[in-house]
Amino acid sequence: MQHKGLSKLEQQRREKLAKLQQLGVDPYGGRYDGTESAETVRGRYVDNQEGQRACVAGRITLLRDIGKLVFITLRDWTGAIQLGISKQLLAAQWDIVKLLDLGDLIAAKGTLGRTKTGELTIWVDMFTVLAKALLPPPEKFHGLADVDLRYRQRYVDLWANPDVMVRFRQRCQILDTIRRFLQDRGFVEVETPMMQAIAGGAAARPFITHHNALNIDLYLRIAPELFLKRLLVGGMERVFEINRNFRNEGLSTRHNPEFTMMELYQAYGDYHAMMEITESLITTLAGQQGTNGSLPFGELNIRYARPWRKARYADLVKEYAGCSIDDLPAIRAKAKSMGIAEAGMDDAVVINEVFEGAVEHHLVDPTFVMDYPAALCPLTRRSKTDPRYAERFELYIGRMEVANAYTELNDPQVQEDNFLRQLRGQTETMATMDEDFVTALKYGMPPAGGLGIGIDRLIMLLTNATSIRDVILFPLLKPAPNELPEEPAAE
């Protein structure tokens, strides 16, 4: 795929590499101690104070050759700093300076100062080549813009588009905060199987894989829920897991087949306790990211100020769709008017279609949607006052479902009945009876609240990324043509 033009540019760089070697320079460096980040150097510099030294390493992203003076913009993962290299100061290494290219990795030492225009600059008196780049970097001003290329070559995107680095470092910071927040509340982090004999805990099509030694098919998990609740039975009272789920579904700006989910379970809690945790956690995170209680998300401006809106599912349908979820003819009429093929659908499913079509896009600021129809919630305890509803909420922010939580069902009899009812309604692999889970419940699971937060979507909201692919380092892509396996010739 890479043709003449490119290999010519590469050829030129290989020649420079050979020249470096002739000058006795190892173009691929080695261990280099004593560097500081660009950010640190900027932070500690004091104006009008002589003799401040600095040592940095990074990639050459801009190079301005003024003849006997060269300015380099050196970028590391904290930011950029300018190097000034003068022939007078660096006569011994001048031949090497002239062989530097955009994209090369170098380390440099020197004295700090400011130029006429006030730019903080390291006046270099020693530098080391750490890695010669054989391929040219993308255009220096626009960066790498081709969306597909950015995902395929994230290793270029990360430094060619500095916002990308900032966002992924924010992602790490957000995850740190989540872990600390939960640990402070007494939760412990656990890891449960990603490969499961029965893919349970959600309704989604799983990926199938095979274990050779046991000669069994296994599923990549679609949710950790049933294992985490087994831990409640085992006496682990506050657990959480942050890990990948896999769902064999289409891709979109809000869906990646593998995505990161945080699930937690708290013994003796309920869904109101989960609301408190959710609201407290996410407002903490929003406060850390943002300004005065609100953050932009695409065209939207989302207000995170507490308290968040709480609204019953049924009330929202009435408010935005104009009909009661108990009035099935009206619901079906509404569904039909919205273009939903409601004829063969289950009542609860029709209601949910109306909800998704009529209500969701109104839910911009954080909103807890409470009390779902029980038929939609096989793992949830029903309301004691009105068993038609389940003690469940979903949190919507920016028109997206971000969290899902409920009072866990701990009655083994009801759980078994729900599984059986689900089995009757489902096609293909969507549901399998997990008898061992029912057995676990028979030993007694404490009443508990459980919560799942879609981490990727949360990070989208907190970092103003409107595509999930911008918060996942390597989103799933169709392999490039030359990576695809040979296709059988048959049509």
Added chain:
RNA sequence: GGGAGUGUAGCUCAGCAGGUAGAGCAACGGCCUUUUAAGCCGUAGGUCUUGGGUUCGAAUCCCAACACUCUCACCA
């Protein structure tokens, strides 16, 4: 899978009432010791995604394929 859009130099993009290609950056050669997307002079770089068709003539029009983006569908 449906709909809309995109595919031109290494990168970012022009060119599309049909007459076989342009700019900026990057590259190469030259000048320049305070630049900031440095500047100036010069040079080189293209099977216009692929395959058919219409035409005297196609980057441009038509058909098909491939890839990507957005969107809908699938997704409790």
